[in-house]
Amino acid sequence: MANGQETSQTLRPTWFEIDLGAIRHNFRELRRLVGPAVAIYACMKRNAYGCGIVPVSKACLEEGAAGIAVGSANDAVAMRIGGIHASILVYPACLADAAPLFERHDLIPTISTEDDAQAWNAELTKPREVFLKVDVGLFRAGTMYNQADRFFSAVKAMPKLKPIGIYSHFFSYGADQSPQNYHWQFRNFEEVIARAKNVGMGGLLYMVSSTNAVLDFPQMDLAGVDPGRLLFGLGASATGARSGTFRPALSAFKSRIVTLKSTGPLRLSEYRxxxxxxxxxxxxxxxxxxxxxxxxxxxxxxxxxxRGRRAPLLDPIHLEHSRIDLTEIVDAAIGDEVVIVGRQGAAEITLREVVENWGIDEATFHGGMRDHITRIYV
Ligand SMILES: Cc1ncc(COP(=O)(O)O)c(C=O)c1O
Incomplete structure (x- = not known):
């Protein structure tokens, strides 16, 4: 049993190495691309894409983020407990019964619909800054762009809701990466801005662009942007409209050999x-x-x-264990460091290679980076 002397490495020698320098560099590249006037809400969904919300958010805020945006109130509370006092925007993630928690931790809720507006207005004890969300073609949360008038008028009538921004998120995943897809959705958002101005909601922080649009459609920056993947080195321009060098935030995924044995002779003629x-x-x-x-x-x-050489990782993987074939690496020993992603000596296994083997993409890998695995910041 742990006696307080052991490190997390002793308890379970499997860990991620996160390069905060790369995240800072990526933020600076983003700033260079969007210029000084655009507010950057760093999207830190899913515990900062698996990299740990507190250290990563602190790094982004030190680099000049206007605020942090999260997809779960858990991550928002973790930031407050971690000593982060900056603006925290919570994307649609909870019901209005979370209002006391938002007041206690000074979080910015997203109001997505007229019903939402009524519920939050009823639950809040005093006026609170909120963001409004509209849907311009993702067909997820937010009031449809073509019904925004009514939504904005309803919010205006709610004394406890103080809108400071209106945002949306493009449908950017999957097959349709055509410029028409983005242009259509952006036009819808421009229509929303016009509707907001018509009902006296001008001058708010309008925000719609994240990784793909930031890289490919500079005209869509508006007053604010909220990219996520790009900050972790997970974005690439499809059109070449903007180019930056983005470095991977995950520099390594490592473990150690905890058991090593030879099978000996197996009489395989009798049983396979x-x-x-x-x-x-x-x-x-x-x-x-x-x-x-x-x-x-x-x-x-x-x-x-x-030991700087490739050893096959064998199927099937078990709940908390896996096997590697060390037959060819005769000097391998118990306790040796094992690299799943990263470098060892002159050899390297990239995240791209790993996700290709697993049949997923890099962002999906980040989304699956489990919180119980130790993170070491390098
Ligand atoms: C509302 C919202 N904004 C921004 C982002 C960040 O997107 P990306 O990682 O493509 O930059 C997401 C990601 O899911 C999102 O849901």
Whole structure:
């Protein structure tokens, strides 16, 4: 049992290395691209894309973020407990019964519909700054752009709601990356701004652009932007409209060999085990499994680095363990560092290689970075 002397590495030697310098660099690149006048709300959804909301948000705020935007009140509260006093915008994530929590922690709720406006106005004890959300083509949260008039008028009649901004989020995932997709949605947002001005809601912070649009459509910056992936080195321009060098926030995903043995002779002529073991195969075991975000099957090309060489990572992955084939790495020993993503000596396994083997993309990997795994900031 832990006696307080052990480090998290002793308890479970599997960890992420997060490069805060890369995140700061990415923020500065973003600032260079959008210029000094645009407010940057750093989108730190899913515990800062798995990188740890408190240190990452602090870094972005020190670099000049106007605020932090999150997709869950848990992350917002974690920031307050972590000593962050900046503006925190919470995307639609809770019901109005969370109003006391928003008041206690001074959080900015998103009001998405007329019903929402009524409920928050009833639950809040005093006036609170809020953001309004409209839907310009994502078909998720927010009032449809073509019904914004009524929504804005309803909000205006609510004495406890003090709108400071109106935002939306583009449909930017999946097949339709055509400029028409963005232009259509942006036109819808321009219509929303006109409607807001018509009902006397001019001069608010209008915000619609995140990673893809920031890189590809500079004219869509408006007064504020709220990119997420780009800050973690997960964005790339499709049109070349803006180019920046964005570095990966995840510099390594590592573990250690906790068991190492040889199978010895197996009498395989009598029985074939369900996994491809061989006589005298040397198997290493890692404290790392599908409970840590790996898929159950990593694919036949999956490998890790041990002593600067590639060792196959073997299917299937178990809940908290996995196997590697160390037969060829004869000097491998218990306790050796194992690199799942990152460099070791001259060798490297990139996140791209890993996600290709797993059949996912890099942002999905970040979304699956589990909070129980130790994060080391480098
Ligand atoms: C409302 C909102 N704004 C901004 C973002 C950040 O998007 P991206 O990571 O593409 O920059 C998201 C991501 O899901 C979002 O939901």
């Amino acid at each position: 085990p369900p996994i491809p073991v061989r006589d005298n195969m040397r198997i290493g075991v890692l404290p790392l499994g599908w409970g840590d975000g790996l898929p159950r099957k990593v694919g036949s090309a999956a490998a890790v680095l041990v």
